[in-house]
Amino acid sequence: MTKKQEGKIGKAELKSTELGVYILERCTPKKDLVRKLVEYAKGVFTPKTLERVKTCGDFMQHLTTFDMNAKRVHRSNSCGNRFCPICTWNKAKKDAIQISVTMQGIREEKDQEFILMTLTAPNVSGAELKNEIDKFNVAFKNLMKRQAVKKVINGYIRKLEVTYNKERFITKEMYNNPKRQEYFVKRGLEIGDNNPNYDTYHPHFHVVMAVNKSYFNQATQYISQAKWLEMWQECMNDSSITQVDIRKVRSSEKSENGAVLEVAKYSAKGNELYHSKSVFEIFYKALKGRQLLTFNGLFKDYVKKFKNGELDKYKKQDDTEYTHLLTSVWQKSKYENVLRELTVEEFEEYNTKAKHIEENDEVE
Numbered sequence: 527m528t529k530k531q532e533g534k535i536g537k538a539e540l541k542s543t544e545l546g547v548y549i550l551e552r553c554t555p556k557k558d559l560v561r562k563l564v565e566y567a568k569g570v571f572t573p574k575t576l577e578r579v580k581t582c583g584d585f586m587q588h589l590t591t592f593d594m595n596a597k598r599v600h601r602s603n604s605c606g607n608r609f610c611p612i613c614t615w616n617k618a619k620k621d622a623i624q625i626s627v628t629m630q631g632i633r634e635e636k637d638q639e640f641i642l643m644t645l646t647a648p649n650v651s652g653a654e655l656k657n658e659i660d661k662f663n664v665a666f667k668n669l670m671k672r673q674a675v676k677k678v679i680n681g682y683i684r685k686l687e688v689t690y691n692k693e694r695f696i697t698k699e700m701y702n703n704p705k706r707q708e709y710f711v712k713r714g715l716e717i718g719d720n721n722p723n724y725d726t727y728h729p730h731f732h733v734v735m736a737v738n739k740s741y742f743n744q745a746t747q748y749i750s751q752a753k754w755l756e757m758w759q760e761c762m763n764d765s766s767i768t769q770v771d772i773r774k775v776r777s778s779e780k781s782e783n784g785a786v787l788e789v790a791k792y793s794a795k796g797n798e799l800y801h802s803k804s805v806f807e808i809f810y811k812a813l814k815g816r817q818l819l820t821f822n823g824l825f826k827d828y829v830k831k832f833k834n835g836e837l838d839k840y841k842k843q844d845d846t847e848y849t850h851l852l853t854s855v856w857q858k859s860k861y862e863n864v865l866r867e868l869t870v871e872e873f874e875e876y877n878t879k880a881k882h883i884e885e886n887d888e889v890e
């Protein structure tokens with residue numbers, strides 16, 4: 527054991543239950559969502575899949591420090607289902623690191639800059655959603671094949687996200703959203719009025735694209751927002767599309783992390799996906815078997831490098847010394863926790879393994 531650890535022994539009077547509540551504060555609500563999913567997915571998933579999803583996250587082990595300043599997942603039983611709230615959360619946290627590290631590698635080694643683009647179209651009904659996503663996929667392919675685009679985009683990450691509008695009436699929050707306000711004002715709508723988009727779905731793409739540094743200074747290559755919009759309207763064959771959001775990702779950590787979180791976050795938000803059985807079934811039919819996150823060009827090459835460990839130098843180091851192991855077992859409606867100190871062998875092994883940051887905890 528190290529000196530650092532010995533010094534903290536005196537603070538160790540925390541009960542394992544208290545520590546468990548602290549560590550698992552973000553996991554417990556997700557276990558509640560699992561219960562909802564299992565209810566809605568009856569008759570949709572096979573009994574075997576249902577059973578696996580039901581027990582997802584029932585067993586978890588976290589490495590911790592004595593004073594609870596740090597934690598990290600050590601082991602857990604997970605179902606791997608793409609509609610599971612626990613597994614999608616864990617995947618989003620891992621995707622965020624992979625995307626962030628590949629972006630750093632590409633920026634440094636290929637001298638690239640990044641653009642973040644959001645492609646949308648008017649909302650559709652649940653019955654139209656599946657076809658609409660197919661249409662998005664074809665339109666996106668055609669957009670990337672355009673000569674003007676092909677010439678400047680050296681690779682991209684594309685994320686499909688679908689939101690569901692569950693508000694029957696216009697809320698204050700919706701009304702005050704700067705992107706939406708114009709829409710309401712134009713139609714003479716106010717807070718509390720019927721929401722014209724109630725019970726509709728909004729598929730959209732978040733795209734991070736790599737371009738040469740010179741792209742921003744070359745008038746012959748640079749694609750304006752108006753041009754992107756025009757091309758997207760043409761590819762979607764829909765002139766009623768009014769918005770393409772496009773911005774440069776600055777090289778600050780904040781700007782870059784914002785872009786990473788856009789493409790790493792879930793394809794469907796929990797409070798929408800598990801809103802009701804019928805909504806869940808629509809999401810399920812539209813998203814099952816679909817590629818939600820795709821890597822192309824430089825990004826595809828760098829994902830390979832990431833997986834081979836060639837980009838480890840861009841990963842942040844985790845200098846924490848983990849001294850304890852918290853084992854949590856789900857009992858009906860809460861986790862029961864047991865905390866114990868690591869053995870000397872475990873301490874060495876687990877801390878070596880935990881050297882690199884593998885998950886981005888900012889994903890909610």
Ligand SMILES: [Zn+2]
Nearest residue numbers: 582605610613
């Ligand atoms: Zn799961």
